[in-house]
Amino acid sequence: MLARSNHLRNLGKTISFVPTMGYLHEGHLSLMRLAKSMADLLVVSIFVNPTQFGPAEDLSTYPRNFERDQSLCRNEGVDILFYPTAAEMYGPRFQTFITLEQLPHHLCGISRPVFFKGVATVVTKLFHIVKPHTAVFGQKDYQQVRIIQQMVEDMDMDIQITSGPTVRETDGLAMSSRNAYLSASQRPSALTLYQAICQTKNFLESGLTDAKILIQKAANLILSFPDTSIDYIAICDPDSLEDMQTIDRPAVMALAVKVGKTRLIDNMMLSPR
Numbered sequence: 001m002l003a004r005s006n007h008l009r010n011l012g013k014t015i016s017f018v019p020t021m022g023y024l025h026e027g028h029l030s031l032m033r034l035a036k037s038m039a040d041l042l043v044v045s046i047f048v049n050p051t052q053f054g055p056a057e058d059l060s061t062y063p064r065n066f067e068r069d070q071s072l073c074r075n076e077g078v079d080i081l082f083y084p085t086a087a088e089m090y091g092p093r094f095q096t097f098i099t100l101e102q103l104p105h106h107l108c109g110i111s112r113p114v115f116f117k118g119v120a121t122v123v124t125k126l127f128h129i130v131k132p133h134t135a136v137f138g139q140k141d142y143q144q145v146r147i148i149q150q151m152v153e154d155m156d157m158d159i160q161i162t163s164g165p166t167v168r169e170t171d172g173l174a175m176s177s178r179n180a181y182l183s184a185s186q187r188p189s190a191l192t193l194y195q196a197i198c199q200t201k202n203f204l205e206s207g208l209t210d211a212k213i214l215i216q217k218a219a220n221l222i223l224s225f226p227d228t229s230i231d232y233i234a235i236c237d238p239d240s241l242e243d244m245q246t247i248d249r250p251a252v253m254a255l256a257v258k259v260g261k262t263r264l265i266d267n268m269m270l271s272p273r
């Protein structure tokens, strides 16, 4: 891959990149379409990155279907599909990790303490191998996008980071590879993430701006459905991810909820009236 990236760059070609962990869905495909419009060639990676999973998380059961992914990539006109093995990415001598000081200490980083260290490290490695001019990430992982943007800025990486909008099922559920874990009976509970965000937007429209009250109302809604447990519900500053008390300027509402054993996340920008 590195040799091909160097070759393409020497030919003066621009490269856009969409890193994924596979089990592709319409959300990934929309990122690929966006990325394809931004450069001469589109590279997609599929790599279920072990360093971003905690010991009690779903690394071994993470859904995989390489043949299907490969054919979806072909249909989207992906020029190069890069799918390294874990042994290729992390040799026995591997010992260098990328960590950020502040952004990972919010939202998902609290219950997943190794997650963003793994993400920042693997994305750095992928950037060095693929050498993209531009890379596209999904807005559904809002904190991840912020972390990548910050890392690129701090480390002077000459890569343009773009985020693509969250793609939703017709009922509003944000698309995610982990939705495959949900049973039909868990689906209404999974939908409460989106419903809680919509409810918050409506309360905000009617003039309620106290974040604590809005979060409590969202929690009440989610917990009224079976099989749900809340990891976090936050209303935070879009840049620093620090909690906000009053929504008197644009904010992000982000939440992580477990439905049975499946951990789902969602987020949306909120604007005061």
Ligand code: PAF
Residues within 6 Å of the ligand: 019, 020, 021, 047, 049, 052, 119, 122, 123, 141, 144
């Ligand atoms: O969002 C994902 O699928 C992963 O976190 C990423 C960015 C591909 C890194 O492994």
